Amino acid sequence: MEATIKLSDLFKIIKGHAFLIIAITVVSISIAAIISYFVLTPIYTADTQILVNQKNEKRNQYVASSQIDADLQLINTYNVVIKSPLILSKVIEKLDLDITPEKLTEQITILNTSNSQVFTVHVEDTKASRAVEISNTIADIFKDEIPALMKVDNINILSYAKLSENPNAAKPNKLLNMGIAAIIGLMLGIGIAILIETLDTRIKTEQDIVEILDLPIIGLVSPIIDKKTINFAKETNKLSIQSRRVRRI
Known part of the structure; x- marks a missing residue:
């Protein structure tokens, strides 16, 4: 049922x-x-924005458009380079961090809006100041190293991460x-x-009986009181009546 x-x-x-x-x-x-x-443990975040923009003064509209497409495609490559041991080892050495490049990679996320030449180095750390330092140092070292790695001159730091007076934990x-x-x-x-x-299958009320048996209630049995209780009640009643008579006299 x-x-x-x-x-x-x-x-x-x-x-x-x-x-x-x-x-x-x-x-x-x-x-x-x-x-x-x-x-x-509270986790703080810091973001540094990097702009990918190829320098080329002698380019027409079609060349500029194709160059932008090329820059956008290179962003995926830059994402890999930023999180590579080559860059992160130098970040660890410069900031004197007690961490491996593999562990540091877990703290870094590269954020990029679709069809945008700007991407963000997002860093998470248990200290707000250290998150800011790591984020900015990654951007600086990446900017210095990328010309030698890929022979390009299209990296600019758009905005550095800043440490607020009262940083709030993101997590x-x-x-x-x-x-x-x-x-x-x-x-x-x-x-x-x-x-x-x-x-709880106990029957507590008359309504429980109606719901279980699906039958109407035609009568109720009053609580049964034993003889001792009845005699006690009678004696109590008699004493009460006698006391009232005495008061009247």
């Missing part, structure tokens, strides 16, 4: 287990906050993590409440 829950029943379950649902949600948010603020996003935890906690609390109600 298939068990189904009506929307009205769901609201009743949520209302009946509101404390449980709220408690689980609060615990989830608290755990997310603790992890975000005290466990996860983790604390509010987002807590929001996701709140949703998960709420869903988990409702799920547990539904599970409790589903597993």
